[in-house]
Amino acid sequence: MRILIAEDDPISCRILTANLTKWGHEVVVTRNGHDAWQALHVQNAPSLAILDRVMPDVDGIEICRQLREEKTDSPIHVILLTSLNRREDLLEGLEAGADDYLTKPLDAHELRARLQAAGRILELQESLRQRVRELEAAIAERKIAEEALRNLSLTDQLTGLYNYRGFINLAEHHAKTARRSKHRSLLIYADMDGLKEINDRLGHRAGSTAIAAVGEILRNTFRECDIIARLGGDEFAVLVTNMQEPETAKVLERLRRNVHAYNEASNHEFTIALSIGAVEIDHEHAWSIEDQMARADEVMYREKREKKGHEKAQEAQGKGP
Amino acid sequence: MTLTHTETQAVDLAVLATYDDAQIEGEPDFVVELLDIYLNEVPRLFDSIRKAITNNEGITAKRAAHSLRGSSGNLGVLQMATIAGELEHLENNSGASATELLMSLENEFERVKEILNAERQRRSP
Numbered sequence: 001m002r003i004l005i006a007e008d009d010p011i012s013c014r015i016l017t018a019n020l021t022k023w024g025h026e027v028v029v030t031r032n033g034h035d036a037w038q039a040l041h042v043q044n045a046p047s048l049a050i051l052d053r054v055m056p057d058v059d060g061i062e063i064c065r066q067l068r069e070e071k072t073d074s075p076i077h078v079i080l081l082t083s084l085n086r087r088e089d090l091l092e093g094l095e096a097g098a099d100d101y102l103t104k105p106l107d108a109h110e111l112r113a114r115l116q117a118a119g120r121i122l123e124l125q126e127s128l129r130q131r132v133r134e135l136e137a138a139i140a141e142r143k144i145a146e147e148a149l150r151n152l153s154l155t156d157q158l159t160g161l162y163n164y165r166g167f168i169n170l171a172e173h174h175a176k177t178a179r180r181s182k183h184r185s186l187l188i189y190a191d192m193d194g195l196k197e198i199n200d201r202l203g204h205r206a207g208s209t210a211i212a213a214v215g216e217i218l219r220n221t222f223r224e225c226d227i228i229a230r231l232g233g234d235e236f237a238v239l240v241t242n243m244q245e246p247e248t249a250k251v252l253e254r255l256r257r258n259v260h261a262y263n264e265a266s267n268h269e270f271t272i273a274l275s276i277g278a279v280e281i282d283h284e285h286a287w288s289i290e291d292q293m294a295r296a297d298e299v300m301y302r303e304k305r306e307k308k309g310h311e312k313a314q315e316a317q318g319k320g321p
Numbered sequence: 322m323t324l325t326h327t328e329t330q331a332v333d334l335a336v337l338a339t340y341d342d343a344q345i346e347g348e349p350d351f352v353v354e355l356l357d358i359y360l361n362e363v364p365r366l367f368d369s370i371r372k373a374i375t376n377n378e379g380i381t382a383k384r385a386a387h388s389l390r391g392s393s394g395n396l397g398v399l400q401m402a403t404i405a406g407e408l409e410h411l412e413n414n415s416g417a418s419a420t421e422l423l424m425s426l427e428n429e430f431e432r433v434k435e436i437l438n439a440e441r442q443r444r445s446p
Contacts, residue, residue: 010358011392018343018351054387083391105395108342 001119002046004028006036006063007081008055012104016050019108023115033058040067040076047074047122048115050102053082053093061096068097073129077118081106156230158208159215167229171239171289174227178283183242185281186251189296190218191304192234193273202269210270217262217272221255236274237293248280275304329400331429332436336397353445356437359396363389363430370408370423379414386414389426398437400429 003025007013013029020027028046030036033055040049040063049067051060060080067076080093083104093101099121100114154166162170171187178185192214199207211234218228218236227239240251255276263271277300281292337352344351366389373382390405392398408414408422 009388009391009395010362011355011395014355014358015340015343015395018340018345022343022345054384056384083387083394104391105336105397108339 001048001115001122002026002028002044003115004030004036004039004046004049006030006033006049006055006060007052008032009052012052012081012106015106016111019111020115023112025115032056033060033063037063037066046076048077048079048118050079050081051098053080053089061093061098064093064096064098073132074125077122079114079118156215159212159230161215161218161236162227162229164229164231167227167231167237167239168289170227174239174241175287175289178241179286181242181283183244184283186238186240186243186248187279187281187292187296188238188240188252188255189277189293189300190214190236190238190255190274191276191300192236193275193304193307194271195234198270206270210272213262213268213272214274217255217258221251221258237296243280248278252276252278275300275307277301277303329403331398331400331432332440333397333399334436334440336395337440350444353441355396356441359392359398360434360437362392363401366392367423367427367430370419370426374415374419374423377415382414382419383409383411396437398433401426401433404429 003020005013005016005020005027007016007029008031013031017027017029026046028039030039033051034057036049036051037058039045049063051063053060060078060082064078064080067078078098078100080098080101081104082089082093082101090101100118102111102114154162154169156163156166174185192210195207195210198210211230214236215228215230218238222228222238222240225241227241229237231237243251255274259272259274262268277296277298279292279295279299281287337355340352340355366385369385370382370389373379373385386405386409390402390409393402393405404422404426408419408426411418411422413419
């Protein structure tokens with residue numbers, strides 16, 4: 001072990017050093033409290049300190065107290081040396097944070113036994129630290145893995161629908177396989193109206209319930225083979241595949257009816273409203289899902305703007321004479 | 322004040338012998354090394370106590386007495402350790418009793434020096 005000695009008495013100091021060296025320890029000798037404190041705060045400092053209780057500048061008890069105030073995961077094992085074989089001194093030392101004490105004149109056999117005990121404690125601490133390091137590393141690794149999994153995930157946790165990634169992947173796949181097929185597809189972009197108000201008025205839990213409800217409505221409206229997704233926030237998309245013509249109006253009407261039915265069920269504290277943009281896709285030309293989504297998005301925004309204009313006009317009418 | 326120091330053994334050589342355990346083979350005698358430190362240290366401490374008494378610095382006298390007690394105890398110089406202890410624990414470490422005890426220490430040291438020098442001679446002729 002590397003052991004620090006702080007002892008101003010030259011004879012005690014020499015006896016300690018001689019014994020420790022003989023037992024194979026590496027000894028750092030200091031003659032006062034100040035030097036001891038310095039030597040305990042260098043890199044690779046000794047993990048065990050034998051401190052004389054009485055020293056001219058800073059005594060062993062004070063060093064002990066200050067060491068214990070430091071936040072560290074590798075506390076220094078402190079053995080206090082005292083020639084005052086008095087109970088109060090002993091208690092004061094232990095209360096200041098000393099791990100052990102030895103009385104002078106030193107008994108070499110006792111010193112050796114105490115050092116062995118100290119060695120066991122230090123070893124135990126080191127293995128605990130090692131274990132903590134391993135656990136921390138394992139937790140960090142796990143977090144990275146979970147994050148990676150989330151990124152790989154194709155589904156949205158809240159609604160159980162596909163997420164943006166899932167939607168793009170499946171829609172792209174569909175775009176490839178459906179090429180030159182006689183069937184058409186319908187891409188629907190749906191944006192919830194007033195989610196912010198629901199969140200503000202009823203809290204985020206209600207907001208989440210509303211989002212989940214939209215998911216449920218979409219699932220009930222479309223078929224198993226359609227690709228239904230929550231793209232994020234209050235945005236949803238559906239790719240209705242293999243449509244017989246001309247079904248668009250029918251499909252959208254069914255969606256409106258289902259939203260209406262949900263709102264009529266009246267046991268909800270909020271009303272669901274969707275702005276919808278729908279574009280038909282034929283498969284005679286190559287198409288990219290991004291382009292089609294941009295188209296649908298544009299249609300949806302037009303609808304939303306019109307709706308807002310309409311609401312304002314109604315408001316203005318209502319306020320009229 | 323009754324001093325009964327003469328009844329105590331001056332030096333317990335058995336204590337010195339325990340330090341032979343720390344002797345490293347091939348190195349100079351370890352006990353001789355300790356004796357040399359002690360024989361140098363004691364006059365220095367006496368000086369320190371004497372000056373402290375003159376200057377009425379109780380704390381300094383107390384501290385030096387403490388060191389003297391420790392070093393003496395370590396080497397089995399029992400009588401010196403006892404007197405130094407008395408000096409250390411005086412209420413007034415620089416008063417008349419302190420002067421008296423310092424004189425006792427100096428007398429005792431004459432006796433101790435002979436014994437320790439003999440031991441030194443025996444070990445390292």
